[in-house]
Amino acid sequence: MQLENYIKDLLYRYECVIVPEFGAFLTQRVSATINAGTNTFYPPKKAISFNEQIQQNDGLLAHYIADVEKIPFEIALEKIKKRVASIKSQLVEKEYISLENIGQIALNEDGKIIFEPFNNLNYLTDAFGLNQMVSPAITRETYKREIESIEEVIPLRITEEKRKSKPYFRYAAAAVLALGVSGFLGSKYYVNEIESHNQIAQESANTQLEHKIQEATFVIENPLPAVNLIVTKPVGSYHIIAGAFRVEENCDKVISNLKADGFNARKIGVNKYGLHQVVYDSYANREDAFKALNEIRNNYNPDAWVLVKNLD
Structure with missing residues (x-):
């Protein structure tokens, strides 16, 4: 063989x-x-x-x-x-x-x-x-920009006569600078006003809420007794897989059927293939898990298998 x-x-x-x-x-x-x-x-x-x-x-x-x-x-x-x-x-x-x-x-x-x-x-x-x-190696070349060579080809010069002939550029630059400074100061003042307003409104709302809480009284004539619920979380890193389903609603149907057969069935999340996994039960001990697996394969599902994984 x-x-x-x-x-x-x-x-x-x-x-x-x-x-x-x-x-x-x-x-x-x-x-x-x-x-x-x-x-x-x-x-x-x-x-x-x-x-x-x-x-x-x-x-x-x-x-x-x-x-x-x-x-x-x-x-x-x-x-x-x-x-x-x-x-x-x-x-x-x-x-x-x-x-x-x-x-x-x-x-x-x-x-x-x-x-x-x-x-x-x-x-x-x-x-x-x-x-x-x-893949063949990729060769890369580094190109350097030579500022000096560009200036030699296209010299940039501003003569004194041209600057004097167009003085309005100087006044325009000064006007732009003045507008920028005034706009910055104005926007800063506006933001400060908004923050101050929001703080005052918040303090007023908190004060009103405190008064309402102090004035309110709650009287329960016949209080119900407290109920303590004990929830047992399945533990163990050995999980017997019953199946994996693309549609999550199918998991609920399978879980209902398995619970009717006496299994502690549940969902353990989505696997790496995007399928929702359903388990018969989880075990902390490896021998108990494989003992239960053999019984499930012989009586219920021959395709069941054990997933070894620590769940959060």
């Missing part, structure tokens, strides 16, 4: 693909980057990593294999177990093992699995069709 092909298919859709008794392949979105040294533009992608500590079966991989090969869930689990045993035995004999379109794995000196991802395949569906691009 080519286990790599099934893992590859799931990496397009999910952020975590667990191989039971082996480890988990994790994906994380990486923004577009530019290599200034080579003038290369890289599109956004999903960076793949491997965590050997996550080995507990969440049923995702086995369910997918069972659906594709049309076999029972237990047989799919047995196939995964055999393939994992084969990979572990090969790791002991070989220097490394290559997983097609995913990466290569090897054992370090302590017998732990180390993983080096391949970059030949982009698992981010948003970046479909985008390839890396190399």
Whole structure:
């Protein structure tokens, strides 16, 4: 069985693909980057990593294999177990093992699995069709303006005779300056008057309000007893996703149905694709979350999955 092909298919859709008794392949979105040294533009992608500590079966991989090969869930689990045993035995004999379109794995000196991802395949569906691009370097020239050379070509000179022949320029400049000063002083006086008026009006309004408050009396003959409400806020960073919807009204219908089935369903906001997410419930403990996930997949929704995220 080519286990790599099934893992590859799931990496397009999910952020975590667990191989039971082996480890988990994790994906994380990486923004577009530019290599200034080579003038290369890289599109956004999903960076793949491997965590050997996550080995507990969440049923995702086995369910997918069972659906594709049309076999029972237990047989799919047995196939995964055999393939994992084969990979572990090969790791002991070989220097490394290559997983097609995913990466290569090897054992370090302590017998732990180390993983080096391949970059030949982009698992981010948003970046479909985008390839890396190399752009030629852009050369820029700085032009200096030589004032001296411009003056040599077009000399600007005002002779004494011309200034004397047109004295009205001097009077016009003086008039413009006088108008500017008077306008500035007048506008400043006008602004000060407005501020003074607003302050007086505000003080008067505050005084009237204080008198009305002091004169008012409130008598309640039969006061109602105080009611204390205790609101429990869902906590936990493990959320079992029931679905994601473009129209928010559809979320309310799904939540009503799930609550009728006994789930603590709710909305947890909008994801990066603009879809409103609905969860069956949230859990603080990872084991409780995946235990509930297996029960939901077996009895309600085989496409349910776990989102690991801290919500504000």
